[in-house]
Amino acid sequence: MLLTSILQGLSFDVIQGDINQEIHSIAYDSRDVQANSVFVAISGFSVDGHNYIDSAIERGASIIIAERNIKTDKDVTILQVANTRNALALISANFYQHPTEKLNLIGITGTNGKTSISYFIKSIYEEAKKSIALIGTIGTVINDQLIQTKNTTPESLNLQQFFAAMLEENTENCMMEVSSHALNLDRVAYSRFNTGIFTNLTPDHLELHKNMDEYFEAKAKLFEMTDSWNIINADDPYGRKLADRVKDYNTKLVTYGIHNQADISATDIEYSFNHTIYTVNTPTESVKIKVNLPGEIYVLNSLAAIACAYYNGIPIEVIQQGINHVKGIKGRLEVVYEKDDFKVIVDFAHTEDALAKAINTLRPFAKGRIILVFGVYADLSEDGKQKFNGMAKVASTLADLSIITLDNPKHHDPNVIMKETIEAMEKHNGTYEAIPDRKEAIEHAINISNENDVILIAGKGHETTQIIGSLEIPFNEREIALDALAAKTF
Numbered sequence: 001m002l003l004t005s006i007l008q009g010l011s012f013d014v015i016q017g018d019i020n021q022e023i024h025s026i027a028y029d030s031r032d033v034q035a036n037s038v039f040v041a042i043s044g045f046s047v048d049g050h051n052y053i054d055s056a057i058e059r060g061a062s063i064i065i066a067e068r069n070i071k072t073d074k075d076v077t078i079l080q081v082a083n084t085r086n087a088l089a090l091i092s093a094n095f096y097q098h099p100t101e102k103l104n105l106i107g108i109t110g111t112n113g114k115t116s117i118s119y120f121i122k123s124i125y126e127e128a129k130k131s132i133a134l135i136g137t138i139g140t141v142i143n144d145q146l147i148q149t150k151n152t153t154p155e156s157l158n159l160q161q162f163f164a165a166m167l168e169e170n171t172e173n174c175m176m177e178v179s180s181h182a183l184n185l186d187r188v189a190y191s192r193f194n195t196g197i198f199t200n201l202t203p204d205h206l207e208l209h210k211n212m213d214e215y216f217e218a219k220a221k222l223f224e225m226t227d228s229w230n231i232i233n234a235d236d237p238y239g240r241k242l243a244d245r246v247k248d249y250n251t252k253l254v255t256y257g258i259h260n261q262a263d264i265s266a267t268d269i270e271y272s273f274n275h276t277i278y279t280v281n282t283p284t285e286s287v288k289i290k291v292n293l294p295g296e297i298y299v300l301n302s303l304a305a306i307a308c309a310y311y312n313g314i315p316i317e318v319i320q321q322g323i324n325h326v327k328g329i330k331g332r333l334e335v336v337y338e339k340d341d342f343k344v345i346v347d348f349a350h351t352e353d354a355l356a357k358a359i360n361t362l363r364p365f366a367k368g369r370i371i372l373v374f375g376v377y378a379d380l381s382e383d384g385k386q387k388f389n390g391m392a393k394v395a396s397t398l399a400d401l402s403i404i405t406l407d408n409p410k411h412h413d414p415n416v417i418m419k420e421t422i423e424a425m426e427k428h429n430g431t432y433e434a435i436p437d438r439k440e441a442i443e444h445a446i447n448i449s450n451e452n453d454v455i456l457i458a459g460k461g462h463e464t465t466q467i468i469g470s471l472e473i474p475f476n477e478r479e480i481a482l483d484a485l486a487a488k489t490f
């Protein structure tokens, strides 16, 4: 492709070289550079991509896009731009010829619920015999092929490549989880969204956003990028703030909720452990919905999916079937073992709000104690400490016994993480035991449980590894729990 074609719309200064040439690919990592490619240097969080320019040139980069006035005696073209992440997004969209112009792209953002809602929407679209791709925490799924990705929302270059692949596979719809990181770091810039969905906003990722207002502003950006529908949770305070902001936009506002006035609402809700039945009220009709997951959060998540499908023209009977066909979602209140009132459940709750909602959902069905196994992933900044405090408060006040352990400590010192969690549990007078080894913590919870107890193993959900330092160790909490149960007699 001609370099001038991929530079369309980009403001740049030519530091050296010729822009009239052919290029074959784009890379933002020097290790991926091929002959005749464009290398975009990004000043990262851990290293500076500008330090890899020489290595990119050695590998065959003929064009360098940088944020600084780079000097080199090599025969390459150097362009300077104000923001290389934004430039990467624009040239990638140009390179793949703006695939989102031809896709029905649904973006979903918020702290919790994104993955669950994607699964409901995917099931409804499949019921409607419409092809739909997924991009999110679990990876990218195009035509039922799973491509593992590092981030919930991949980098712009990878995203545009995935969108182009969807069109090649005749996939017309794409459901994408849009993280606040992606919105802040321009990964989704120059993507055209048909629909935006907002779930909720509770403290998380404050290491990047500094405070809740900044976190909210990052999420709100998605609703400036949509053409047709902005679908917003009216039960969430930040949702109401967002709805108020976007109500006069050209993109139509749709609200969903249980407790507040909403366009798509749920009434007559009947909860049980294995499913929830409710009436969904749309502007034109009211029908019964069966969700095969317990608790209010899955009523709300299914409402978001219903709103999206309904306003995208899918008939209500198809929507009903689509929701009903979701028999469970991996790591979302997943029942690993159940015998009468005794239950072992794995859930991805890793924020204060999600943990509270998971325990509150299980409480009405627990005949005995709720034994919680959980760990906190947070740094030692003020916001990180708030997360230790918040999760310990929930554990202390809502669970009967907590076995505190490690989640994915990553590069944080496990001893410090345990110490912070213990201090926070003490502060809230929690009943707890501390077992840093997560496998031993799960085994212990099972060994001390009685026949009426519910054990909730929270934090890792669908994950199959534990990250300690730079090591990623295989870790399957379902197998650990089942092995411990096999050795137990009540």
Ligand SMILES: CC(=O)N[C@H]1[C@@H](OP(=O)(O)OP(=O)(O)OC[C@H]2O[C@@H](n3ccc(=O)[nH]c3=O)[C@H](O)[C@@H]2O)O[C@H](CO)[C@@H](O)[C@@H]1O[C@H](C)C(=O)N[C@@H](C)C(=O)N[C@H](CCC(=O)O)C(=O)O
Pocket (backbone or CB within 6 Å): 028, 029, 030, 031, 041, 042, 043, 044, 045, 046, 047, 048, 049, 050, 052, 150, 151, 152, 153, 154, 155, 156, 179, 180, 181, 182
């Ligand atoms: C903090 C953060 O968001 N980091 C993201 C960021 O990395 P970075 O800019 O810091 O990269 P870096 O390692 O400093 O390197 C800078 C540049 O040098 C390049 N480089 C590096 C080494 C080399 O040899 N050659 C080279 O060219 C790198 O490719 C990069 O372009 O850009 C990378 C490419 O897009 C991301 O993969 C990476 O995500 C990391 C893995 C990450 O953990 N991100 C998390 C915080 C995140 O984004 N999470 C959200 C979802 C969270 C949620 O909802 O729970 C997500 O969307 O995944």
Ligand SMILES: Nc1ncnc2c1ncn2[C@@H]1O[C@H](COP(=O)(O)OP(=O)(O)OP(=O)(O)O)[C@@H](O)[C@H]1O
Pocket (backbone or CB within 6 Å): 110, 111, 112, 113, 114, 115, 116, 117, 137, 152, 177, 199, 200, 297, 298, 300, 301, 331, 332, 333, 347, 348, 349, 350, 353, 354, 355, 357, 358, 461
């Ligand atoms: N609507 C909701 N409100 C609050 N908590 C929720 C809601 N939906 C799900 N959760 C909780 O959050 C956890 C993660 O859910 P889910 O994976 O759907 O969210 P997510 O937004 O994709 O999260 P992440 O971005 O971390 O992957 C669930 O296991 C559950 O405990």
